[in-house]
Amino acid sequence: MAGHEAMQSQVIGQAETTTTPDPSALQAGYLQLLHLVERLHRQLLDVIKDELERLSQTDINSVQALLLYNIGDAELTPGELRSRGHYLGSNVSYNLKQLVEKGYIRDERSNTDRRSKRVSLTEMGLEVRDSLNALFERQLTSVEQVGGVDISLITDTNKTLQRLERFWADQVRFRL
Secondary structure: OHHHHHHHHHHHHHHHHHOOOOHHHHHHHHHHHHHHHHHHHHHHHHHHHHHHHHOOOOOOOHHHHHHHHHHOOOOEOHHHHHHOOOOOOOOHHHHHHHHHHOOOEEEEEOOOOOOOEEEEEOHHHHHHHHHHHHHHHHHHOOOOOOOOOOHHHHHHHHHHHHHHHHHHHHHHHOOO
16 A cells, blocks of 8 residues: 555655746746846846946946956857857947957957958056956855855756856747
8 A cells, every 4th residue: 555655655756846837927037137238237247337437447348347247268250259158248249349459459350361360468468357356256256145045056056047148049049
């Protein structure tokens, strides 16, 4: 009898995990997620802006600073910046031009294809990158205690966001 009850309990447990969610709950959750993703990006830019102001780094904006951070030690083309997701704005050319003029980025024409440019950070650009890196490192010391965000939550959130990224990329790629 005990074996039968265990089997019945297992079947009930499986049924509970395979039920489809309420469509209205899924819709509400998905729309909230879309709103949060957008809002979180804006808040990240606000955090970066505050850090730049604290450092008296007022000649660049938060979008440009994040672009410098994402370039890091790499040497990339503007197209690679967009395709790798390092740049989320609509006008990468404008911001790159501004950063070159202000001395944060060097751009060099390719030796093999003179139409193609490659960008990398100057010493000034590396200093901004290092400042943002220090900011993010400081945040790591309190994100768990103050924010209530531990490694398992970060891992699960990253997995969810990566799945959404693939889903949205497929929507565009396959015109679904």
